Amino acid sequence: MIRFLGRRVLQAIVVLFIVTIIVFVLIHLLPGGPARAELGVQATPTAVESFNKQHGFDKSLPQQYLTWLGELFRGDLGYSYKENSTVLDLLKDRLPKTALLAGVSVAIAVLIAIPLGTLQAVRRNRLTDYLATAVTFVLYSTPSFWLSLILVLFFSVKLGFLPAQAPQGSIAAVLAQPSGLVLPIATIALISVALYSRYMRSSTIDNLTQDYVRTARAKGASTARVLFGHVLRNAISPILTLLGLSLPFILSGTLITERVFNFPGMGLLFYNAAVTQDYPVLLAVTLVVAIATVLGSVLADIGYALLDPRIRHAHG
Structure with missing residues (x-):
């Protein structure tokens, strides 16, 4: 049973890692780049440059990914200029209601x-x-x-x-x-x-x-x-x-x-x-749904193993 749970958790971690890569790629595919997607098409070059430097978008892609991943672990999912609020605060307010x-x-x-x-x-x-x-x-x-x-x-x-x-x-x-x-x-x-x-x-x-x-x-x-x-x-x-x-x-x-x-x-x-076209919110919700889906799959497998002894015996 322990081996089975360990394998499923490890698989979930790998899937979540792949999900973060996909979302990171989507960020860079935003129309006009991440800066103009968040600041708007009317943003001045100076504002875009300042935004890129502040969020590490002027670095190489591997460095950007590590920076973004660090911000993600700290709960920094970006800022919604359309809602005039951090994306994390929006999720904190809306997620319990949907749950x-x-x-x-x-x-x-x-x-x-x-x-x-x-x-x-x-x-x-x-x-x-x-x-x-x-x-x-x-x-x-x-x-x-x-x-x-x-x-x-x-x-x-x-x-x-x-x-x-x-x-x-x-x-x-x-x-x-x-x-x-x-x-x-x-x-x-x-x-x-x-x-x-x-x-x-x-x-x-x-x-x-x-x-x-x-x-x-x-x-x-x-x-x-x-x-x-x-x-x-x-x-x-x-x-x-x-x-x-x-x-x-x-x-x-x-x-x-x-x-x-x-x-x-x-x-x-x-x-x-x-x-x-509030891209930070769209990507954050996509990430949350992907994480919830992976966790739901893991919890379903655990419940299945608890109900069916054959699963526990087959995977040690």
Whole structure:
């Protein structure tokens, strides 16, 4: 187990190192160079020269990379002249809100998808399975912005039950208005349920045909004991891997959802930065998403190893 974890952490470090190189290259591919990308096209040659000297862009590329990497480790992700704030402060303000939105949405989706997928597997090729499959296929094929607009039209415009705009302000202010979070969370959760339930159904069906299930039934174990005592633990394992690997898609879904509901998170920050060509923010968000994706993959592998003893034994 220790060897397995060590190998995965080492792989993650290598991947993160490659990610930093890619982001560093992107910085130098910015239109007009890093200085004009941050200062604007109207910046004077003197200002550009001063900026390059201040940030080490007048040195060789290897020296620049080491300087930039040192600044990165110190939390210096640049300055957003469009937002008149350091990029780190922007991330500190927006990241917890997106983490709240995505975390609650995925947690709700998993809590619904696991029993739903298990029920479909147990009642495979019956009416319950057909109805659930039809609903999940419709949800999975529905674009998130379209689902958001439908929810707003029905629950906000028609019924007036819920606000059409997400709460604004700090994370405390957002939490103080839970009704404003219902529709954004529902949008991401419904689409995620469609994805996870299909995997849970397939995984459960696959495990129900395994030899250990037939052995347990031959020993007189009840259906409930077989299902919840043996099958469920093994069937959940692929969901953990899927959670780690689907993190980029979850974050892209929050981007669209945050834009529709004007939720002040990372997605809306990225969208506004793309519209205003705020390159430091765009690159910082790209770096954060890449790091989160790698960490999510590592955590998924660790969870998979903890649930499946065969992984621990195979890797020592």
